[in-house]
Amino acid sequence: MELTPDSIIVFELWGFAVNATILNTWIIMALLTGVSMLITRNLRPDVPPNRWRTMLEVIVLGIQGQIEEISRHSSKYLLYFSGTLFIFIVTSNLLMVVPGFDPPTASLSTTAALALSVLVAVPMFGISSRGLWGYLRTYLEPTAIMLPFNIISEITRGISLAIRLYGNVMSGAMIAAILLGVAPFFFPVAMDMLGLLTGLVQAYIFAVLATVYISAAIAEPKNNNKPKENQ
Amino acid sequence: MSVDWITVIAQIANLLVLIWLLKRFLYRPILDGIDAREAEIADRMTAATQAREQAENVEAGYHEQVEIFRAGESAMTDTTRQQAEVEREALLADAQVRIDTERKDWTTHLQHEEQKYMSELHRVGGKALLSLTRKALGDLSDETLEERVVAHIDTKFIPMAQELRHEAGEGAEIIASTRDPLSKTAQDKLLVKLQQIVPGLKLIFDTDANQSPGLILRMGGAEVAWTLDTYIEGLDTLLQEHLASESGMNVGADNGH
Incomplete structure (x- = not known):
């Protein structure tokens, strides 16, 4: 039994080994893009939305509402980033129930990539919001002594993001595979249903944590020195 | 449990591409559609508000017209009532005159009838008297x-x-x-x-x-x-x-x- 789909090489493309993680990621990308194109191809304001478009609007507005609730302000770029993370992860986790489909999120490489993306996105959003020095100054808060701890915190939370998602999804897939061998009928179904719930929760947690980190980076700092300046 | 860094890089690229794809084919159309629909709803609300204001103006004008008509109706009713009162008084006076005339005629007629009756009575009485006298004298x-x-x-x-x-x-x-x-x-x-x-x-x-x-x-x-x-x-x-x-x-x- 393979612990990660990275080891499954499906085919080679121009000398580059395309493993199951990348292939399944492409499948998910194609699926999401195709469905989006299909539903939003003839959008007209004077035509009432159909049920699929309404479903997409509910999803997008739900994500936007969650982001606004967490970050206290609306940002389209944050929606693009966090929303895509959530949709990708949740689609990947839900496709876990498809026989023979190894969810990309069950690969530590994928979760590491997602965590790295978050790690890169946090300073990018912070710098775009506060400026370079404004963002870097957050590592010195509340005092300069906290600089190494802040750096360690930044790295560890990326690692925790990656390991948490990978561990949950991989373990769910592994448990389902093991139970399929032990009790082939009832338990795998129950575990798969539990895995769907777990995958949904994990996607929500990953996206919410990413949004929280980015929101913390772009949040306006409290001006604690203002009374002193006044004095 | 190991990390394939090539896969990591590929997945980062895939994520970026997916972000662009979803932005292009999901978020923008949906958000633009929502914005357009909200704008259209706002336009319709504005049009509805204008239509409502227009309707309220029309309603106010209608009420004003109704008030004018009611005032005119009241004045017309008063005038008609006064005319009817005058007409009634005239008719009553005319009827009174006719009644008086007819009563007078009737009284005269009654008196004539009375006189006629009295005359007839006298005449019949006279005849009876003559007849009785004639009979009495004849018998005697x-x-x-x-x-x-x-x-x-x-x-x-x-x-x-x-x-x-x-x-x-x-x-x-x-x-x-x-x-x-x-x-x-x-x-x-x-x-x-x-x-x-x-x-x-x-x-x-x-x-x-x-x-x-x-x-x-x-x-x-x-x-x-x-x-x-x-x-x-x-x-x-x-x-x-x-x-x-x-x-x-x-x-x-x-x-x-």
């Missing part, structure tokens, strides 16, 4: 009455002796008609008295059961009667003259009212 009369007539014939005929002589002429024939036959004495007495008035006359005695008690002398085309009817007719003439004079007095009294 007998041959003695006719003999009494004969006894006093000279007092009756002497004033008209000239006329009798002229009518009868010399040797004329006179028919003496009574209801009951005269006695021989009365016949002789009558003959003597008539020959004193008209000498040489020839007297014929006749009886008529339908004749009124008394004596009727017929000579040629002339006739001289001294009977009860003669008296009754005299009474009738008196009554007629009295009724005529009374009616003339009543009419004069009514015209005086």
Whole structure:
């Protein structure tokens, strides 16, 4: 039994080994893009939305509402980033129930990539919001002594993001595979249903944590020195 | 558990591509569609608000028109009521005049009818009186009455002796008609008295059961009667003259009212 789909090489493309993680990621990308194109191809304001478009609007507005609730302000770029993370992860986790489909999120490489993306996105959003020095100054808060701890915190939370998602999804897939061998009928179904719930929760947690980190980076700092300046 | 860094890089690239794809085919169309729909809803709300304001203006104008019409209606009603009142008063006055006239006419008619009735009553009473008198006298009369007539014939005929002589002429024939036959004495007495008035006359005695008690002398085309009817007719003439004079007095009294 393979612990990660990275080891499954499906085919080679121009000398580059395309493993199951990348292939399944492409499948998910194609699926999401195709469905989006299909539903939003003839959008007209004077035509009432159909049920699929309404479903997409509910999803997008739900994500936007969650982001606004967490970050206290609306940002389209944050929606693009966090929303895509959530949709990708949740689609990947839900496709876990498809026989023979190894969810990309069950690969530590994928979760590491997602965590790295978050790690890169946090300073990018912070710098775009506060400026370079404004963002870097957050590592010195509340005092300069906290600089190494802040750096360690930044790295560890990326690692925790990656390991948490990978561990949950991989373990769910592994448990389902093991139970399929032990009790082939009832338990795998129950575990798969539990895995769907777990995958949904994990996607929500990953996206919410990413949004929280980015929101913390772009949040306006409290001006604690203002009374002193006044004095 | 290991990390394939090539896969990591590929997945980062895939994520970026997916972000772009979803931005292009999901977020933007959906958000733009929502914005467009909200804008359209806002436009419709604005149009609805304008339409509502317009409708409210129309409603206000309508209410104003209704108030004007109501005011006009009230004034028209008052005018009509006043005209009707005037008309009613005029009709009442006219009716009163007609009633008075008709009452007056009716009163006059009643008075005329009363007078007519009284006149008729008097006339009928007179007739009844005459009839009763005639009947009473007829019932009470007998041959003695006719003999009494004969006894006093000279007092009756002497004033008209000239006329009798002229009518009868010399040797004329006179028919003496009574209801009951005269006695021989009365016949002789009558003959003597008539020959004193008209000498040489020839007297014929006749009886008529339908004749009124008394004596009727017929000579040629002339006739001289001294009977009860003669008296009754005299009474009738008196009554007629009295009724005529009374009616003339009543009419004069009514015209005086």
